[in-house]
Amino acid sequence: MDIYRALDHARFFEGITRASKEALAKFCMPSQRPKNTLLFREGEPGEAMHLLVGGRISLYKLSPDGREIVIKVIKPGEVFAEVILFERKFYPVTAVALTDIFVLKLLRRDLLDLLRQEDFRNDFIAMLLRKQRYLTERIQQLVSQDVEQRLRAFLLEQYGEKKEINIEINKKQLAAAIGATPETLSRLLQDLKRRRLLTWKQKVISAEPGFWRAV
Amino acid sequence: MDIYRALDHARFFEGITRASKEALAKFCMPSQRPKNTLLFREGEPGEAMHLLVGGRISLYKLSPDGREIVIKVIKPGEVFAEVILFERKFYPVTAVALTDIFVLKLLRRDLLDLLRQEDFRNDFIAMLLRKQRYLTERIQQLVSQDVEQRLRAFLLEQYGEKKEINIEINKKQLAAAIGATPETLSRLLQDLKRRRLLTWKQKVISAEPGFWRAV
DNA sequence: CGAAAAAATTGACGCGGATCAAGAAAATGG
DNA sequence: CCATTTTCTTGATCCGCGTCAATTTTTTCG
Numbered sequence: 001m002d003i004y005r006a007l008d009h010a011r012f013f014e015g016i017t018r019a020s021k022e023a024l025a026k027f028c029m030p031s032q033r034p035k036n037t038l039l040f041r042e043g044e045p046g047e048a049m050h051l052l053v054g055g056r057i058s059l060y061k062l063s064p065d066g067r068e069i070v071i072k073v074i075k076p077g078e079v080f081a082e083v084i085l086f087e088r089k090f091y092p093v094t095a096v097a098l099t100d101i102f103v104l105k106l107l108r109r110d111l112l113d114l115l116r117q118e119d120f121r122n123d124f125i126a127m128l129l130r131k132q133r134y135l136t137e138r139i140q141q142l143v144s145q146d147v148e149q150r151l152r153a154f155l156l157e158q159y160g161e162k163k164e165i166n167i168e169i170n171k172k173q174l175a176a177a178i179g180a181t182p183e184t185l186s187r188l189l190q191d192l193k194r195r196r197l198l199t200w201k202q203k204v205i206s207a208e209p210g211f212w213r214a215v
Numbered sequence: 216m217d218i219y220r221a222l223d224h225a226r227f228f229e230g231i232t233r234a235s236k237e238a239l240a241k242f243c244m245p246s247q248r249p250k251n252t253l254l255f256r257e258g259e260p261g262e263a264m265h266l267l268v269g270g271r272i273s274l275y276k277l278s279p280d281g282r283e284i285v286i287k288v289i290k291p292g293e294v295f296a297e298v299i300l301f302e303r304k305f306y307p308v309t310a311v312a313l314t315d316i317f318v319l320k321l322l323r324r325d326l327l328d329l330l331r332q333e334d335f336r337n338d339f340i341a342m343l344l345r346k347q348r349y350l351t352e353r354i355q356q357l358v359s360q361d362v363e364q365r366l367r368a369f370l371l372e373q374y375g376e377k378k379e380i381n382i383e384i385n386k387k388q389l390a391a392a393i394g395a396t397p398e399t400l401s402r403l404l405q406d407l408k409r410r411r412l413l414t415w416k417q418k419v420i421s422a423e424p425g426f427w428r429a430v
Numbered sequence: 431c432g433a434a435a436a437a438a439t440t441g442a443c444g445c446g447g448a449t450c451a452a453g454a455a456a457a458t459g460g
Numbered sequence: 461c462c463a464t465t466t467t468c469t470t471g472a473t474c475c476g477c478g479t480c481a482a483t484t485t486t487t488t489c490g
Contacts, residue, residue, distance in 0.1 A: 063359030071351050087344040092351055128343045129302040135350035136286050136307055143357055143394055144278030179358055184477060186439055399447055401469055
């Protein structure tokens with residue numbers, strides 16, 4: 001469990017100099033947590049930015065009536081909870097580990113130091129803008145696309161256009177991630193199977209080429 | 216049409232020193248445009264950040280089937296299209312003037328200069344984080360709230376909890392802004408009128424106190 | 431291994447809001 | 461000011477997906 005190596009693989013820190021990555025490694029607080037761990041809750045005060053090294057984490061908000069609205073599923077190499085560093089001091093979302101995870105935490109004051117370096121700062125701003133773009137696209141998707149298209153977009157974003165996907169999350173979690181109920185996902189999967197486009201057995205999804213360019 | 220004064224009123228530039236605001240005023244390119252002007256289109260290359268001084272602008276994305284999905288309605292004092300400054304060089308959304316507008320443009324290179332100043336940079340990052348929070352909340356709203364709640368949220372955000380709202384956009388535009396069709400909005404307004412919560416006559420919306428705390 | 435819990439499936443049904451079409455009202459522009 | 465276009469309204473109909481309930485299947489763990 002080498003922090004430096006983890007940082008080295010995180011795409012967010014790609015453009016950064018070796019020296020500052022080593023400095024960063026000193027600041028980071030590593031932690032491993034089992035599946036279903038609640039990392040933080042919406043509205044709670046916080047003072048760290050997180051970098052996910054391994055596993056998946058779901059960020060969601062609660063609707064007034066208690067439903068979980070998934071904002072984003074975080075995959076390895078991505079940073080989250082950066083929002084609390086500058087603006088308010090409260091997390092705007094809840095974070096739950098969908099699988100066993102390995103995360104690095106970076107305290108506010110350490111990050112503020114790092115931001116003094118121009119290249120780090122530029123990467124940081126670029127990351128924020130990328131995220132803004134992502135959220136913009138997610139809005140468009142959730143509002144205008146049906147469940148099948150959202151499933152396709154999700155798999156594409158998280159795993160790429162592959163024939164075999166080794167999926168670590170369960171169907172309930174996936175349903176939530178694409179803004180649907182488990183029942184609806186179940187029926188969709190049945191239909192995709194009938195159309196010979198996609199099958200889900202155990203932890204493996206097999207997608208036909210046709211799936212990726214379906215109507 | 217004093218640029219400095221405009222900047223002085225823009226909340227984005229609130230925390231900034233007088234000196235750098237004056238410098239900024241020199242860089243800004245002011246422009247006034249009539250209603251319905253297309254400022255830029257999704258996918259077009261761009262090289263300026265915009266600050267809206269007066270009027271309203273709709274930022275939207277097109278769905279695959281050509282519907283307009285409104286991401287955000289910009290109000291005076293807000294900045295937009297900052298995304299092209301760092302990340303890619305293409306606008307991620309289309310921008311259309313909902314009313315006659317007055318905007319200031321800030322070219323990429325000028326902004327990059329400004330970002331060298333620590334206080335400006337901090338404000339800039341804070342603005343990005345605020346926007347991220349906004350988009351996060353918009354997702355939650357669009358996914359989990361019905362049209363009536365979305366109407367309430369929109370009016371609240373854009374005009375505040377007022378008894379009388381002078382509305383400059385038309386019903387079609389408002390319907391799009393809350394992710395509904397004009398037909399649905401029309402029926403909703405009829406219902407709100409019947410329930411004595413809200414009336415819309417000409418360019419004026421009158422909302423009863425009860426409207427703001429409706430179920 | 432076997433019992434209990436959790437996840438997934440299946441069917442019946444209902445609802446919010448989209449769509450389509452037609453007509454009324456309002457805005458626009460010569 | 462009138463003619464044309466655009467916006468708004470109203471009714472009828474439809475559909476995707478959620479909800480609820482009942483099983484079935486899978487996972488968990490003593």
